[in-house]
Amino acid sequence: MREHDRLFIGGEWTAPAGTGTIDVISPHTEEVIGRVPDGTEADMDAAVAAARRAFDEGPWPRMTPAERAEKVGKLSAIYAERQQEMADLVTAEMGSPILFSVFGQAAIPQMVLQYYVDLAGTYAWEDERPGMLGPVTVTREPVGVVAAIVPWNVPQFTLMLKLAPALIAGCTVVAKPSPETPLDSYLLAEWIKEAGIPDGVVNIVPAGREAGAYLVAHPGVDKVSFTGSTAAGRKIGAVCGEQLKRVTLELGGKSAAIVLDDADLASTIEGFKMASLMNNGEACAAQTRILASRRRYDEVADALATMVGGLTVGDPADYSSEIGPLVAKRQQERVENYIRIGQDEGAKIITGGLNRPHDRGWYVAPTVFGDVRNDMRIAREEIFGPVLVLIPYEDEEDAVRIANDSDYGLGGSVWTGDVDHGVEVARRIRTGSCGVNLYSLDPNTPFGGFKNSGLGRELGPEGLNAYLEHKSIPRPA
Structure with missing residues (x-):
């Protein structure tokens, strides 16, 4: 049992303003494994004030990028x-299989952090340009105080997408972890303190929606970066638009994986274990729409059913488990409701269904639907669980049309024996990223969505740009 009774504000462990607490419940045992304060509006005021002081009066934004990189490098x-330690903790609090957590919940967040440390030394922090009346210096300056609001599915990864570039830029941060997964942020706070990052530069306040909404609208916040649902993103975007506040939104997805006729089926199906079912399917970029030609449809269906039906579902702390429990009972119920919706719409369950793999824990059987049309709800709405839909297409043009016929535009993939042709097809998919014979996110390249999948980009130099303002300083010749 990890119990915390303080909030990390101003570089100190500070008593919360209220008495409310958040219980962290194991998705595997359904038992309480941790408890933290439930942050209030008063706590958000204190955190923003600390971040504001650290930005307006403190050394952090006035350090050189190299000096900031040295501190962040220690972290x-x-x-x-x-x-x-981080991988084990995230697995305990949200049910991510430890095999995935070691990589996706710990190693990748650290790689993102290190990427921005390294980028600080090569990024063009200012440049000289010729002007009409004389030379102009163009500088990049930190945007200010950042509200970083992160979800429960990959809490450290999504936090690092925001925290790492914000710190290197010279911003100060108020982070709001999800109520389901606050424990990992406490561990990170200990490391931030140990690394010697100045007081108030990073503040962490776990809280629910009301305090989160208060943080978004706070006049002391200069920029909001949010990862979460499209519905919540719309509300946050509206508030930021009204206040002309900078905002980055990484939202939902319903990504398509196109299996071309020349694809090697064995390696393609194996690739779907990560591309489609990573993190129990609780991933915004998961390729949950599988598109197969009518010529190979039955072959793909059989192979997909064999793979998904053979996955080991169990204790997420066990290295043999490939699928763990969903994060919360409400998520289990949500996913099971979508399985019922799929049945009601006339789709056929090829494997899986409503029989729960375990009596205890918030488990759902990994499920594949066949006979799916792209206008069905299970093909259009984000389910956020281990549920795949198999959609037939007539030819390549039809496959591209179906892939693009979505309100979302976050990820996608093309599976083929001809990589060059796969790249040509990927160029036609209206998404922020589209892999060929794989799907991955790279710290050096931008990640974000078209359409209802969000605004702005994270990762790469583009991710650093999001935390900087450009200033022009002209002078006479």
């Missing part, structure tokens, strides 16, 4: 040494 080194 990265601590993170690298203690990755396993």
Whole structure:
């Protein structure tokens, strides 16, 4: 049992303003494994005030990028040494299989952190340009105080997408972890303190929606970066638009994987274990629409059913488990409701269904639907669980049309024996990223969505740009 009774504000462990608490419940045992304060509006005021002081009066934004990188580099080194501890903790609080957590919940967040440490030394922090009346210096300056609001599915990864570039840029941050997964942020706070990052530069307040909404609208916040549902993103975007506040939104997805006729089926199906079912399917970029030609449809269906039906579902802390429990009972009920919706719409369950794999824990049987049309709800709405839909297409043009016929535009993939042709097809998919014979996110390249999948980009130099303002300083010749 990990119990915390303080909030990390101004570089200190501070007593919360209220008495409310958040219980962290194991998705595997359904037992309470942790407890933290439930942050209030008063706590958000204190955190923003600390971040504001650190930005307006403190050394952080006035350090050189190299000086900031040295401090953040110490945090990265601590993170690298203690990755396993972070992986174990995230697995305990949200049910991510440990095999995935070691990589996706710990190693990748540390890689993102280190990427921005390294980028600080090569990024063009200012440049000289010729002007009409004389030379102009163009500088990049930190945007200010950042509200970083992160979800429960990959809490450290999504936090690092925001925290790492914000710190290197010279911003100060108020982070709001999800109520389901606050424990990992406490571990990170310990490392931040150990790394010697100045007081008030990073503040962490776990809280629910009301306090989160208060943080978004707070006049002391200069920028909001949010990862979560499209519905919540619309509300946040509206508030930021009204206040002309900078905002980055990484929202939902319903990504398509196109299996071309020349694809090697064995390697393609194996690739779907990560591309489609990573993190129990609780991933915004998961390729949950599988598109197969009518010529190979039955072959793909059989292979997909064999793979998904053979997955080991169990204790997420067990290295043999490939699928763990969903994060909460409400998520289990949501996913099971979508399985019922699929049945009601006339889709056929090829494998899986409503029989729960375990009596205890918030488990759902990994499920594949066949006979799916792209206008069905199970093909259009984000389910956020281990549920795949198999959709037939007539020819390549039809496959591209179906892939693009979505309100979302986050990820996608093309599976083929001809990589060059796969790249040509990927160029036609209206998404922020589209892999060929794989799907992955790379710290060096931008990640974000078209359409209802969000605004702006994270990762790569583009992710750093999001935390900087450009200033022009002209002078006479």
